[in-house]
Every structure is written in structure tokens, then in C-alpha cells.
Amino acid sequence: MSQPVSSPDLSQIYSPAVLTAAADIPHLGRLTAPMASAQLRAPVCGSQIAVTVDVTDGRVTAFAQEVKACALGQAAASLFGDIVIGLTPTEVAALRGQMAAMLRDGAAAPTPAFEILRAAASLPERHGAMLLVFDATLAALAQITPKA
Numbered sequence: 001m002s003q004p005v006s007s008p009d010l011s012q013i014y015s016p017a018v019l020t021a022a023a024d025i026p027h028l029g030r031l032t033a034p035m036a037s038a039q040l041r042a043p044v045c046g047s048q049i050a051v052t053v054d055v056t057d058g059r060v061t062a063f064a065q066e067v068k069a070c071a072l073g074q075a076a077a078s079l080f081g082d083i084v085i086g087l088t089p090t091e092v093a094a095l096r097g098q099m100a101a102m103l104r105d106g107a108a109a110p111t112p113a114f115e116i117l118r119a120a121a122s123l124p125e126r127h128g129a130m131l132l133v134f135d136a137t138l139a140a141l142a143q144i145t146p147k148a
Helices: 016-023 071-083 089-103 114-123 124-139
Strands: 036-041 048-055 061-068
Touching: 016 048, 016 071, 016 114, 036 124, 048 089, 048 124, 061 124, 071 089, 071 114, 071 124, 089 124, 114 124
Parallel strands: none
Antiparallel strands: 036 048, 048 061
């Protein structure tokens, strides 16, 4: 006899910490004359993020984001916005990989702050929304060629 499928605990997934992060997203808007920009949409849930970036000496020096996402996507964008300035494309890619591994395999969070999203691993249909800010930033950064 099969065991009943348990539903995720929504009070843990949409915890006060997640909702607070979702309500306080840093770097909202667009840069006026960005070096690069990208806009992506998560096909499963429809969340959208547009980012604009400037890079100097291989590091993000300015960042802005427009977020139209679920609370989980908003929270991820908020947490990412707190740390993006100063990162290299390689560091952004590593954080994205760590976030995906946390959601998929229960691995360590990219930073302790992202731990608030661990409970959302039980909602695979929302993983794309939580990875969207990383993917959009990487897409924008890919447009900038390093200066020799």
C-alpha cells in the first residue's frame, strides 16, 4: 500500500523571513545607461526578472532589478541583491550552482541568508523562480567582454 503524499508546510515555505525579504528588494529599477541587461521569465510559474549591470575590472559595480515574481522569486532576488555588488561572473555562477544544489539535493546554501529558502525545495515548480535572478544576471554579464 502506498503512503499518502504529504503536502509541504506552507508556513515554513512562506515564513516571516521569506515574506520580509520579498517585501524589501534592494536595487529596484533600472540603471540609466547600463553596460548590459537581460530579462528572463520562468516558464513554469511565469515569474519575470529584468536586470541591468555595470562591471569594472571584472566585478559588478552597479546592479538594478525589476522583479515580477512570486514571493519565493522576490525573496531570492532580495537576498541576491544584498550580495551582488563586487561579485565576478564566476562567483555569480558558483552561487547559482550552490542555490540549484540546495534546492535539488539539499546541499549547503549559497550563503547563510539563503537558508530561509531551503523549505521551498519541496516545491520544484518554484525552483525556476528562485534561480531566475542568478540566470538573468549571468545572461547580462555574458554580454560584457573583459577588457584586455
